[in-house]
Amino acid sequence: MVFTQLLVNGLIAGAIYALVASGFSLIYSTNRFVHFAHGGTVAVSAYFLFVLFSTFHLDFFLSVLLTVAFSALLGILLNRFVYAPLRHRKASSVILLLGSFALLILFESVLLLVFGAEVKTIDFIPVSKGLEIAGAIITPLQIVIVVTSLVLLGGLFWFMKFTKTGKALRAVSDNREMAEVVGISSQKMFDYSFAIGSAIAGVAGILVGLEQNLEPTMGTNLIIKGFTGAIIGGVNSVPGSVLGSFLLGFAENFGIWYLPSGYKDAIAFVILFAFLLFRPQGILGVNKELQK
C-alpha cells in the first residue's frame, strides 16, 4: 500500500519536475548557460493565471491559453532584453548565470511585493475525493497533471526529433558555428528555445498552481528541482532531463519512507552532489566541455 502510494506520489512530482527540467535543459543546451530565471517564469505564469482567472474572472480555458502565450512571450523578452545584450558584450556563461540568478530573485521579490507573502489558491477544481488505484490514492487533478505532462513531453520529443525547427535547435546545441555555416540563424534559435521552454514552464506553473498553493518562492523551489533533475539525466539532453526528473521524483518520495519529510530537499541535493562528483554529464548526456 505504502509502496504504490509512494510510487504514485513520485510519478506526480516527477511529472512536474520534468516539465520544468525539459524547458530548462532545452534552453541550456541551445544557449549554453544556466537559466535560473526559468523558475521565475514558472512562478510569474502561475500568478498570471491567478490574476486572469481569480481576479478578472475570465473563462478558465481562455486564461490558460493566455497564460501559456504570456510565458512564451516572457521567455522571448528575457532573451531579447537581458541575455542578448549580455551575449553581445561577450559575457561568459558565468556572467549569464549570475544575471539569471539576479533575475530569479527579482521575479520572486516583485511577486512578494505585489501579492504579499500569504499563499494564494486558484479555486478552479474543487477539492475532490481521490480515486483508489491499487491501494494508492490519486485525485483527478493529479491524473490530469501526469497525462498533460506526458503528452507535452511526448510532443516536445516529437518536435525535437522530426520537425525542421527541432532539428535546427539540436544543430545549434550540437555545434553553433557549424549550424550557422549551413544557414541556421542561432539568434532565431535562441528565441525559439526561450519561447518553447518558457511555454512549457508556463504549463508547469499552471499545473502547480492548480495542485498546490501559489507563493512567491515557488519558482525558486521548482527550478532547484528542475535543474537537479536535468543534471541527473544529462543537462544537454532533453529526454535525459525528463528521465532524471522522474528519477528525482521517485527518489524523493521513497527517501521520505526512511527520513523525515523535511529532508526531501536534502535528498535531492545529495543525489545532485553524487552526480556532479561521479557523472557530471548525467545519465544520458554527453558533455563537450568536460571532454575538452
Add this chain to the structure above:
Amino acid sequence: MIEAYLIHLLILICIYVILAVSLQLAMGFTGLLNLGHVAFFAVGAYTSALLAMAGFPYWVCLVAAGLVGCLFGLVLSIPTNKLSGDYLALATMGFSFVVYAVALNWTDVTRGPLGIPGIPRPEFFGFVLSDNFSFLVFSLIVTAVSVAVIWRLASSPFGRVLGAIRDNELAARVLGKNAFKMKSVSLGVSAFFAGIAGSLYAHYITFIDPSSFTLLAVIPIIAIVIIGGLASIPGTIAAAVVLVLLPEPLRFIGFESSVVGPMRQILYALILLLILLYKPKGFLGKVKLE
C-alpha cells in the same frame, strides 16, 4: 536615536565586509564561483550560538565558528575540486540548500523554524558587550583583523599561486603547484571568515533562524563582490558600505517594513543585473569573471 541607528548600520557593514572579503578570496583571487557562501555563514552562526547556549565562553564560540566553517569549506572542496564555472556554481548552491534543509529539520539541535532566541552578547573577562557601541568596537577589530589576514594572504606568494590557478589551472599545475590543495586552502580560509561573520551576526542580533540563510541572503554578498570588482579588497569594502546604506532611505520614505524587505531585494537584484550588463569587471576589478 540617530546615533544608535548609525551604530547598527556600521555593525552590519562590518559583517558584510567580512562576508564579502572572504568570498572575494575564493571568487576573485582563486576563481571559484561559490554561490553557497551563505552556508558557511549559517554554520558559523549556529555553531557559535549553540556553544554559547551551552555555556562556553565567547572566545571559544568565535574560534569554533571559524573552525567549523573552515571544516565545511574543506569538505566542500573535495567533491567540487574538478568542477568549474556553471557546475561549481550549481554544486555550491546545492550545498547551501543542504545546510539550510538541515538547519530547518534537525530540530533536536537547531530548533528548526523556531530558531534560537536569547543568544548571549559576547563577554570578555567579565566585561559584557551589552551596548551596541562596545559591540561595534569589537566588530571593527574583528573586521580589521579578518581583512588584514585575507589581504596579506592574497598578496603573498600563496596568493599569486591562487591567481595563477584562476587564470590557468593547467599551467599552474605544470609548474608543480598542487592546485587541489591550494583551492582547498583558499575555500577553507574563505569559509573560516564567513563562520566568524556568522558568529558576530548571531551574537549581535541574539536570535537566529534558518530564514536568515536562504538563497536571498547570498544576493547582496555577490553583488558587493561583483560591484567592488573581483580581486580588489578596497573595492569590496567600498561596495559593502554603499550597498548596505543604499536601501536605507526606503525606510524614511515611509514604506511599511513588509514592503521594504522585497524592495531591498529588488534593488540588489537590479544593481547586480545592471553591473553585469554595463560594468562586468566592477569598479575596481582586476580580473574578468569567467
